[in-house]
Amino acid sequence: MSQDTWTERLSDYLDADMAAAERVALEAHLQACAACRGVLADLRAVGEAAAVLETPPPPRDLWPGIVAQIRGDGAPVLAFEPRRARWPLPRLAAAALVVVALGTAGVWLTWAPGPGPGAQGTAGTQVVRTAALPAVEEQDYEVALERLERTLDARREGLDPATVRVIDESMAIIDAALADAEAALARDPASAYLNRHYDATMRKKIDLMRRAADATRAVS
Amino acid sequence: MVSTLSTAAEPTAAELDRADVARAAAGDTAAFERIYRRHAGRIHGLVRRMMGPAEADDVTQEIFVRAWRKLELFRGEAAFSTWLHRLAVNVILARRQQAVRHHERFGAEEPPHERRPGRRDTTGLRMDLEAAMARLPEGARRIFVLHDVEGYTHEEIGALLGVAPGTSKSQLHRARMTLRDYLT
């Protein structure tokens, strides 16, 4: 091997990234070659200096800029309180909503009809895609909705008043529709239409909450 | 990278991170500020070394804002600092990819700065190293920072930068040899 070739191998040797046979050969060469020993020592010094490079704090405090983007700029506190629809207990057993995380690409909601008196008609699975917020693996629909609400609550200061009002009014519209559907289901739990309608309306609610969260993200 | 020894009574940085991440994910900006203060120096240093001083503040802010938004996605299987670090590297590389052949700007803001080579400073090896790193060509500097300063493996660097690990190794060696020339 030429001198240059030996030198080229020194980094890998330093990083212990070398097959045994080659290492033995290189070490033999090092014993004989002062120049290579010198280069190796220099490379080692560079590596060691790099490993202990200190990290001084940033020249200026960046937090104000960060918090402004997180919170929006002086936006008032959100008035709306997302209302939760209540699923009657038998219904939860009948159609458990499974929230499955799909990496960072999104959260899939699927539901499969389970055993129980109310489950009819909605055969097969329906899949709705929502944004990746939050990425959870939870069996219980209510819990997933609760987490969405908490996240929204935390972010609500980022929304502007006009958007707040729109979302609030629309949320109320959806909740009223859900209440209608629940009342009807109480009288007629086997109705295929009512079950599907309730699920579709609940999907819209989640979609609205996702939009609200996306709107806070858009503030930057 | 400086490691600290902590006594049993004091919570480690990792423990503090875990607690604050949980709070911040629920919306607690005060908790996120504590996270920022613990990690800002290292992240800013990484950005500065990879991209130069001109955009370092901006990019550091972007990294933390992204981290805030993605906090729910942090599952806690690795250390938070590792997760944050990878997020930072991704942001840095994405910014670099935006560099285009033709770039027009209109308005009151100044045009983007060219990367300025560091000044030569003889007050100590560490200062010299920073200055020398600043003089490296971008590709070599990036790999040197990721491997020798930040501790990524060649496989990881290959995955991040889209190069073969072998390319990463040879670029690293060239970077070290060049730095050796500057420093001796």
Next chain:
Amino acid sequence: MVSAFVLGVALLAAPQQQTDTTFAVSPGGRLDVELMVGQVSVESWERNAVRVRATHPSTTGVDIRHSGDVVRVDAEGRRGPPAAVTFVITVPRTFGVNIEGLSAPVEVRNVDGNLAVETTNGPITVFGGRGRLELETTNGAITVRGARGSVRAGTVNQGITLEDVEGDVQAQAVNGHISMQNVRARSVDAETVNGSVSFRGAIQENGRYRFSTHNGGVTLHVPADVSATVTVSTENGTFDSDFPVQVQGRRRGDRATFTLGTGSARVEMESFGGRIELRRIGGGEHQQ
């Protein structure tokens, strides 16, 4: 409203500056526009070039980057309150377009590539085009006229209007009407909560169509020779039809299904509490 207020402040505070730049691009590329407050109009021409005209206060920068066939236009000045920027951008007809805005009405004409628009406040209006349309806003009406590709439109507050559209349709609203006139599609899914859904157009062989609302009415105008299996669902509402349909034994909260022609298409009409009407294009009520 925040946007009007800010626009007012911006106009008072800073003199307006005009930017006008044109540069060559390869065809079939993409335009990305991002802004917080303002207005975006995109139109097309036959040249392989992009022209960006912007009106903005001098305190806000406009950043235009292009590389090969991707053009990115941003309004800057993200620290502090956003100032309004008006963009008028002309692209090659074959270009695709992405627009992201916070409070910004958007209008796009005659772009044949795929179009994606996402805003929080502001109407979205699209004329012509051959690509896939994906239009999302929270507070604003969506209007599409003369499109020849698929349409996916979602809004919360205010309605969706599709006219002379050829391609699959998906339309979602919460507080708004969905109106589809002269729509030729193999599949339609239109759903709102508080508002009516109306459709006039073709029902294709083996197509699938769903029209759903909670509070409002559902009205379909279809050709007399339609072949469809129609399911009508309502809880408190009513159903009326021009076609010779006998709805037998309709139970509350349940569905009633009947067949027209060969029954090849599937049509679902749902309204929890409103009027459901199936009308024949050309009129003529059936004597029941």
